[in-house]
Amino acid sequence: MSIVFALNIGSLFRSFPGNIAQGMIWGIMALGLYISYKLLNFSDLTVDGSLSTGACVTVMLIIAGVPALPAVLIAFLAGCLAGCVTGILHTVLKIAPILSGILTQIALYSINLHILGNKANQALNINEYSLLLSLRNVNMAILVILAFAVVLIGILYWFFGTEIGSSIRATGNNEQMASAQGINTNHTKVIALSLSNGIVALSGGLLAQYQGYADVGLGRGAIVIGLAAIIIGSVLFENIHKKDLNFAVALSSAVVGGILYYIAIGIVLWLKLPTNDMKLFTAILVAIFLSVPHLSFKKGKGVTNARD
């Protein structure tokens, strides 16, 4: 009995590196989502589509002979374009945020099929192409993803401290104030949504290489996983830190949140809970974490809203 238990624990620990790698990729996705959800205060459903777009673009470019790094950077630009479309739908055509995102997401489904040459998925064999990362070498993959995460957090920390970055934060925080200070809030929204979806697409490009294929359905439910990462990270860090997080720390918390989320998934799998219920589990988890700040507020403790 105890031997069986020990074996099981061993298999759980063996699953950790893979979960960490996956979790970090989703953590990078969460960095993109952080921009729309936390900074711009815009629930952007484009991400479900732009994550797949990033994966599809990356895979097709690599197959076409483009080196992996430029391929991922072009995927970033494709994601920017998707975010830009959502931004224009919202700011120029005055369509509500959620609906703008859904429209782009739906449109991207067809576009992603086209990118994959009218197929639903496309394999990317590590033996044929030179990739940045792969689950064949998980430890190496973790290092590569870590490098991406560190560089991205650095860039975002710098960008949101610039005049344009501050205008974006002001727009998300108080649009009327931003206008009164002469900020063109249409521009700031489009910039933020573009950047956000660019990063999401980049994470899609990493994910496709890691798992060795792109799939049009890859991003389904991505927003919920990204939210889970953001919320788990922020609840954890704020409880440890007890005061306002430095922006770079807040961003890092999203990546850590992604890792924790995937470790939780690993535990669920290890417990042999039905994997069909995974999305249900995720939704319940996110709902609980989203409500935690409000529940503790009622008891007169925490005062921060999940969005603040």
Place this chain on the structure above:
Amino acid sequence: MLEIKNLYKTFNAGTINEKQALKNINLTLNNGDFVSVIGGNGAGKSTLLNAIAGSFKIDEGSIFLDGTDVTNMLEHERAKFLGRVFQDPMRGTAGNMQIEENLALANRRGQKRTLKWQLKQEERNFFKEQLRQLNLGLEDRLETKVGLLSGGQRQALTLLMATMKKPQLLLLDEHTAALDPKTAKIVLDLTVNLVEKNQLTTFMVTHNMKDALRYGNRLIMMNEGEIILDVSGEDKKKLTVNDLLDLFNQTGELNDSMILG
């Protein structure tokens, strides 16, 4: 400074909720005018102020600021001429951002924003100096999030942000109405102080008749979308609360809070 010609605005035109909020407004403010604006609820005071700020498209007429036709300019484009303080202390500042970040945003009003890192030490020193005149101790709390300040502190900060870059016109919309009387007095004194120091042309909507009589060189009363009284100089000094109440009674727009205020 400000010139408004034949301005009309109707909300929800053609629907059952149609409301003509401004009717043929003609108004010229001279350089250095401090205008107090009173009128009953729904008289159109905020609408007039928002029309000047460009919060919506007007139906007819034209608006000039500092000689520039701004009628077709968007809100953020007009911001370079205007400083604004709203009734709700939450609306004028970004609560999730630090005091110095809010000031930095205000210090760039009307300027193109670039990829320059926003805050430098010399600017921080300038902000400290500016905050010191509020006498609220905020100069030592540059990195405090504005959301942690009281309503009065936030309104004082908004006032500073609105005046720091010397706007051509300062628009105040019942900016002390949400504060307790003591804090309201402090903010109002501060307003007068900053206006005088910077010699700002000011358009101040107030719900308080006494304040309207006490402050400013000119008084405007609005009713049902029209300007029904416009007095300045000596005439204004002679005006009493009773005169204003008489006018209100004539228009049937008596409002308790206005007498008590």
